[in-house]
Amino acid sequence: MKQTGGLEDTKDLILKFTFNPKDGIDNPALSLAEDTDRDSEGQPRFYLLSRSPSEIFGFYLHTELGHTGHVIRQLEPGGLAQLQGLQDGDRLLQVNGEDVDSMEHLRVVQKIKASGTQVSVTVLDGNTYEVAKALGRDVGAMLPGIARPLLCYITKDKSSFGFSVSAPEGVRGTFRLSVVHDGPAxxxxxxxxxxxxxxNGASVKNCSYTQLSRKLKQSGSQVTLLVLDAADEELCRHRGLRVTAAMADASRLPFRVRKLHMVKGPKGYGFLLQEEPSCTMGIGQFLREVDVGLPAERAGMREGDRLLAVNGKGVEELDHQQIVLLIRASGPQVTLLVIDAQGNAFFNAIGLSPLLFYEDQDTASGTHASSPGLPHTPCRHHAGGPQDIIDEPESCTTQAVLGAVGDAVTPVRGRKVEQQVAESSPQVMLPEGEQGRCHSSWDPNLVAAAECTHAGEAAAGTMTLLGSGQASPWEGPKEMSQSL
Known part of the structure; x- marks a missing residue:
């Protein structure tokens, strides 16, 4: 790979802002990014929230009777969101550059959750939002176009990926790609x-040209690139916006999250749910022993698929017992989101959740079916890091506790669960390491059949086959499986 002077003028890469006493500070980044001045009222505001794994974003996301949109509430005093400039009553318009104003509330929460420790949000103050809605205006029209990077997976053709790299002499992290027409890239x-x-999921901002060349050679026959179009790069510079992989357009990736809807047959669904290590992403739940001709196989399940969600609820952070009981609570039918083994390996390698890029076509087309027997009610979600989904008893609505330290649940199998669980209505399966496991869910059909397995039964090493009333041996905590 040859280093070229493909950039016309490296000086153009350095943003310069000049101060004119008559005009003020000519820096668009100061007016759009992390702006809390009163002058910004009536205009969309952009924030990049970054937290450590032990921190939370520090706000609740509500839907409220009498108010439209996704409402920012209960900002933690001195918390990350408040310090960045989010305000009580703000409406969330975009997550990672994607419009979410008309998106289903739980889907918005999933997007924030799947973003991990960093998320980009666009908000509008509540008064401006309500006035715009009352006048029938499209709040999306108030938003300037947001540049989205592209996530591309390239397989080498013969001896080339089909692109070359140019970089200014002696400058780190500035690489421009020249793409061969109809080549792999x-x-x-x-x-x-x-x-x-x-x-391959790692930033190149600190790489020299030589280091980048070495990394490309070490990539083998496949490489993953996060790239930004030249025009979009200029747009981001002028707005002071930081681009992240969570904002990416992944529509060209060969890996897709698949939606499987199954109706239980006389022999069950016909697959085994097994807990296994999942590379850098920790423990995962995988689908094994898919029986030919039974509902799971007919729905499109494949050996080695990884389970991502049950009935629209993300399960990447739930443990095996909780997920089994979520499926049991679903009754005679269930909808799963899965990704195949190759896709799971790809997203593991780049450190992103596949759910970040999943779009439910039924929801997008307005055909989303809500859970039977549950009226539409206000919701609030605690925005932090990934954890469980827990209902609030006072409103019978879903609250996603997204990774806040000291929040309602610390779901670690075989360990003590936080006492706050007792204050929540029974919504997820919470295994009590010392006193037993309480099997419960939000499905009203399960309440009558709720059962508690005490420590003595757990020690005997048995697990219940769903829908069969039988028991199967369980080898221990290192590998858990459940026939479904």
Whole structure:
């Protein structure tokens, strides 16, 4: 790979802002990014929230009777969101550059949750939002176009990926790609002249040209690029916006989250749910022993699929017992979100959740079916890091506790569960390490059949086959499986 002077003028890469006493500070980033001045009222505001794994974002996301949109509430005093400039009553318009104003509330929460420790949000103050809605205006029209990077997976053709890299002499982290027409990179969606942001899930901002060349050679026959079109890069610079992989357009990836809807047959669904290590992403739940001709196989389940969600609820952070009981609570039918083994390996490698890029076509087309027997009610979700989904007894609505330290649940199998669980209505399966496991869910059909398995029964090493009333041996905590 040859280093070229493909950039016309490296000086143009350095943002310069001049101060004119008559005009003020000419820096668009100060007016759009992390702006809390009163002058910003009536205009969309952009924030990049970054937290450590032990921190929370520090706000609740509500839907409220008498108010439209996704409402920011209960900002933690001195918390990350408040310090960045989010205000009580703000309406959330975008998550990672994607419009969410008309999106289903739980889907919005999933997007924040799947973003991990960093999320980009666009908000509008509540008064402006309500006035715009009352006048029948489209709040989306108030938003300038948001540049989205592209996530591209390239398989080498013969001896080339189909692109070359140029970089200014002696400058780190500035790489421009020249794409060969109809080559592997072109077919993967890489635009000619784009800027390289990440290689195989790692930022290149501190890489020299030589280091990047070495990393490309070490990639083997496949490589994953996060790139930004030249025009979009200029847009981001002028707005002071930081681009992240969570904002990416992943439509050209060959890996897709699949939606499986199954109706239980006389022999059950016909698959085994097994807990296994999942590379860098920790423990995962995998689908094994898919029986030919039974509901799971007919719905499109494949051996080795990883389970991501049950009936629209993300389960990546739930343990095996909780997930089994979620499926049991679903009754005679269930909808699963899964990804195949290759897709799971890909997202593991780049450190992102597949759910971040999943779009429910039924929801998008307005055909989403809500759970039977549950009226539409206000919701509030605690925005932090990934954890469980717990209902609030006072409103009978769903609250997602997303990774807040000291929040309602610490779901670690075989360990003590936080006492706060007792204050919540029974919504997820919470295994009590010393006194037993309480099997319960939000499905009203399960309440009558709720059962508690005491420590003595757990010590005997048995697990119940769902829908059969039988028991099967359980080898221990290192590998858990459940026939469904």
């Amino acid at each position: 072109d077919r993967a969606g890489v635009p000619d002249g784009c800027w390289l942001l990440e290689l």
